[in-house]
Amino acid sequence: MTTTEPMLERALYGGVNAAVLTPMGPDLAPDVPLMASHCRWLLENGCDGLGILGTTGEATSFSVAERIAVMEGLVAAGIPAEKLMPGTGCAALTDSVELTKAAKRLGCPGVLMLPPFYYKNPSDDGLFAWFSEVINRVGGGVKVYLYHFPQQSAVPFSLELIGRLLAAFPGVIKGVKDSSGDYGNMKAMIDAFAAQGFEVYSGSDEFLSRILHDGGAGSITAAANVNCAAAAAVVRAFRAGDRAAEEAAQAVLTATRRIATSVPLIAGLREIVARRTGNPAWRRIRPPNLPLAAEKVGPFLAAFDATGIGGLAHAA
Template identity: 85%
Template sequence: MATMLDQAIYGGVNAAVLTPMGADLAPDLSLMAAHSRWLLANGCNGLGILGTTGEANSFSVAERIAVMEGLVAAGIPAAKLMPGTGCAAFTDSVELTNVAKRLGCPGVLMLPPFYYKNPSDDGLFAYFSEVIQRVGGGIKVYVYHFPQQSAVPFSLDLIGRLMKAYPDVIKGVKDSSGDYANMKAMIDAFARDGFEVYSGSDEFLSRILHDGGAGCITAASNVNCTAGGAVVRAFRAGDASAEEAAQAVLTATRKVATSVPLIGGLREIVARQTGNPAWRRIRPPNMPLKQEQVGPYLAAFDATGIAGLAKAA
């Protein structure tokens, strides 16, 4: 019997892709395309660009459009891209989503409008209705549940209401809350209707696949996708022992990645991996790691066993 992993558009491991930058802190599209190719060749099934890890809300609408267009022009398959298009202004969300649609992306990931706090479900429903109706279909919408960052959660009632009103558009969720019970509740309520639930944390990949979820969309996949890919391969093969071992490495790398400011830390690993110090560039208010943090952080990452999985892949 086919699982949600097989049925989902982005089923499996998706990286929340870092956005490299030039000396002027503009997106470096050549470097981002090279990193995207590496991710797709090393365990990633898809690429969540312009999300939290990609610092999307530190970029203008024009810059975000340039990133989408630039990656596709560089040969990154649009079919593998899930751009983040959720903005505080619904007109910006419409513009970005229309670009993703024109480029041929299957879906977009949409934050709720995050400036005004404690909006009602009626207000959120109205916001998403404006976006969906103005875009006019032809692209799927994945909602982004990250209340710690946006301060605007998606209730089960709101998701159900959106699915009922727009069954051909509302396709899934990235849940970065860290609350597995909430992910499981969404699977139980909506997966039978084809709703794809993705964990925003690597530690839940194996568990969510077995429970009927679609996979993960994670920041640490920038550096641990070989382990994530190993979990998915073992799950498909029914190899419980290999799956457990790969998940242990995946969980360990996640723990290390979140032991320091996440984006700065991941940039350090990629800078070392590529030999390119440009990866350390980051837009304020985010900051690179402090020099005294780098050595212990990299040593802890190496101690997880990720290198052995990379060789096996």
């Protein structure tokens, strides 16, 4: 591969990645067999990769031991480790190291790492020291993707910090998931760092077509749990140079995203998956998150269906 190829083709996780939901048993422990079944469905229906144990996967509601058990259980169930991008960023440095080492041991190519999020307004020097310590303790062998989600973490990544990390850890700091919704920020990262092989992924479905054309790597999104067929159609059309088909698929993708975010996102996605699978266990969710209110379920599902996603859906 050459640097003249689109980033989509050069990136480790190029294309469509789902920020995977974590199903739970009656005791609210992760249901790994059910999660593995969902992961297989996602890979069969348009996903190129799987971002597990992130925001949508409610990772911060699980212990380190539970998160490692999910990683190990999925790989043992036959989900290819090379398709997994586990979330390993924690407030505690040593927890982040332990989770990242587990992902490395299992053969995951990369991890998605939140910044340490409890202490607010840390300096770039402090964040650089934190990431340096984690990377040095892990000892290489796994790529680090930065998780820029300032609305949730309240700790953003500045362009200056990303540049410092890239210079200090070439080949280790590999990319970013930007869930800020600020496309200007995504484009600024592409312009500044794509030439160094830095992969920029949108956390917002509505930007998939745009980011591919601008030199980004694709998307890592919550709604891909239910709209991955539409996202995959965008990528196929982009590769084929069929702009009309790409715009049509992107319109469906954007519509599904807007409906998904019209209610509490994780709860709404769980309702769609519960209906698709016929398994009400998907409605289980760990507090403080709650299931979607019963009176909202019918209108929400009807609005989702009205987006036209059914015309792009693969067979389940």
